[in-house]
Each structure stands twice: as structure tokens, then as C-alpha cells.
Amino acid sequence: MMLTRIRITLLAFLLASSTGSFAQDKPGNESAAAPAAAATGASAKADKAAAYYHFAMAHIYEEMVSMYGRADYANKAIDEYRLAIENDPTSDYLNAGLAELYARTGRIKDAVLEAQDILKRDGNNLEAHRLLGRIYLRSLGDMQSGTQSQEILKLAIEQYEQIVRLDPKSVEDHLLLGRLYRLNNDLVKAESEFKTAVQIQPDSEEAVTALSILYNEEGDTSRALEVLNAFPEGARSAKLFAALGYTYEQNKAYKKAIDAYQKAVDLDHDNLDSGLKLYGSVERLQPA
Numbered sequence: 001m002m003l004t005r006i007r008i009t010l011l012a013f014l015l016a017s018s019t020g021s022f023a024q025d026k027p028g029n030e031s032a033a034a035p036a037a038a039a040t041g042a043s044a045k046a047d048k049a050a051a052y053y054h055f056a057m058a059h060i061y062e063e064m065v066s067m068y069g070r071a072d073y074a075n076k077a078i079d080e081y082r083l084a085i086e087n088d089p090t091s092d093y094l095n096a097g098l099a100e101l102y103a104r105t106g107r108i109k110d111a112v113l114e115a116q117d118i119l120k121r122d123g124n125n126l127e128a129h130r131l132l133g134r135i136y137l138r139s140l141g142d143m144q145s146g147t148q149s150q151e152i153l154k155l156a157i158e159q160y161e162q163i164v165r166l167d168p169k170s171v172e173d174h175l176l177l178g179r180l181y182r183l184n185n186d187l188v189k190a191e192s193e194f195k196t197a198v199q200i201q202p203d204s205e206e207a208v209t210a211l212s213i214l215y216n217e218e219g220d221t222s223r224a225l226e227v228l229n230a231f232p233e234g235a236r237s238a239k240l241f242a243a244l245g246y247t248y249e250q251n252k253a254y255k256k257a258i259d260a261y262q263k264a265v266d267l268d269h270d271n272l273d274s275g276l277k278l279y280g281s282v283e284r285l286q287p288a
Contacts, residue, residue, distance in 0.1 A: 238268035
């Protein structure tokens with residue numbers, strides 16, 4: 001118990017001394033922030049010191065939530081965030097922190113509303129778009145197919161379209177958007193996103209295999225093989241050799257499929273799936 005108190009006291013000290021950067025408005029944001037402050041009746045001069053204090057307290061309670069999992073600590077963290085925002089109402093950093101906390105504690109509706117409020121003030125706020133994107137992805141995974149899931153899918157696509165616009169070099173986000181387009185049966189856009197991911201990071205096996213899988217699904221095994229074989233052989237993992245074996249198999253090139261599966265097994269002896277596929281390909285080549 002004493003150790004916990006020391007830890008929390010130290011955390012409070014460190015946070016109080018290091019949060020000076022979060023609420024400093026960028027020079028270009030002053031004019032945009034002023035109307036928001038006026039609209040909410042907020043004082044033109046925020047009380048930064050009070051905001052820092054409540055922000056630090058919010059983080060202490062968040063730490064205690066992680067340690068003990070108690071809902072009352074989560075509620076206290078939320079209250080501290082709200083007090084911090086009252087003292088610095090135009091800080092998107094504070095609003096984003098509150099939105100993240102809502103999301104982590106299961107208050108999804110509040111998280112969405114908070115993130116949407118940030119985007120009303122600043123449509124280019126990347127973290128707010130990322131938060132909404134993650135929420136919609138999680139909701140999509142929890143839903144069965146139907147009208148509502150299609151609506152959530154479209155909302156997720158909208159957010160990731162904005163994310164790749166704001167962060168065009170993120171391979172992971174291009175891949176996510178490509179997969180969302182695939183779910184939406186928009187294969188042309190899915191291909192474009194996977195190609196972009198490959199262009200950004202040619203040595204990304206995930207991007208290469210995603211593009212090859214799309215071509216296989218379209219029945220274009222030649223293009224799938226072209227994409228996979230462009231990846232340096234010496235850098236290929238068991239996963240990529242398995243994808244290559246599958247593609248050769250779809251192309252009825254069984255000898256090459258066997259060779260690719262064998263290399264996958266050699267690289268990963270525990271890969272039962274590749275082993276079974278290797279056996280299946282061998283069986284197909286046996287005389288009738």
C-alpha cells in the first residue's frame with residue numbers, strides 16, 4: 001500500500017511537470033479556437049495551470065483503473081478530465097484524452113460524441129479520426145451481417161479515408177482501408193489501397209499477400225503470381241511461400257505448388273496447414 005502511494009505521488013509530480021506541452025495552442029489555431037470558446041461561453045483566457053492539475057489527476061485515476069479495475073476510479077478520471085476541459089475548453093488534446101477514456105471504459109456512445117465534437121472544430125484532427133475508426137471497426141466485428149452492419153462499415157470507411165488522407169504513408173491504414181473496401185465489395189478501390197501499401201513498403205509481406213489474395217479471389221492467378229514472385233526469394237517467410245503455393249495450386253501448377261509448400265514447411269516445421277496442403281498437392285499429381 002505504501003509503495004502504491006509512493007508510485008501515485010511520483011506519477012502526479014511527473015505529470016504536473018511534463019504536461020506543459022499538451023495545452024499550448026498552435027499559432028495557427030488561435031483564430032479557430034476563439035469562436036469555439038465564445039460559442040460555449042468560455043473565458044477567452046483559459047486557466048492553463050488548473051487544466052494541468054486536473055489533467056494530471058485524471059491520469060493518476062487512469063493509472064489506478066489499470067491497477068485495480070475499479071469503476072469508481074474511471075468515473076473520477078472522467079470528472080477530472082471534465083474539470084480540465086472547463087479550464088481549457090478549446091484544447092483538443094484534453095477532449096481527445098477524454099474520448100479515449102470513454103472508449104476504454106466501454107462508454108462508446110460518449111466516446112463517439114466527444115470525437116465528433118473535436119472534428120466539428122477541427123476536421124483534420126487525426127487522432128479523433130483514428131479513435132472513431134477503431135470504434136467502428138470494433139463495432140463491425142461484434143455485429144452480424146445486415147443493414148446496421150453495412151451502415152457501420154460505411155462509417156468505418158469514411159474514417160479511414162480521412163486517416164489515409166491525413167497520414168498517407170501509413171501502410172497499416174492503407175491495408176485496413178483496403179480490407180474495408182473488400183468487405184464492401186468495392187474491389188477496384190481495395191486493389192488501389194493494397195497497391196499503395198506495396199508501393200510505400202515493397203518489403204511488407206502483409207501488403208504483398210493482401211494484394212495477391214485479392215487477385216486470387218478475382219480469379220486472376222497470373223497477377224497474383226506476379227506480385228508474389230516480385231518479392232525477393234531470400235526474404236520470403238513461410239507465410240509468403242504458403243501463399244505462393246496456394247496460388248500455384250489455383251493455377252494448376254502443382255509441381256511449383258509442391259515446391260513452394262515444401263519451402264514453407266522447411267521454414268516453419270510446426271506449420272501443419274502448409275504440410276497438409278503439400279500432401280494434398282502431391283496427391284493430385286499421383287497417377288490415376
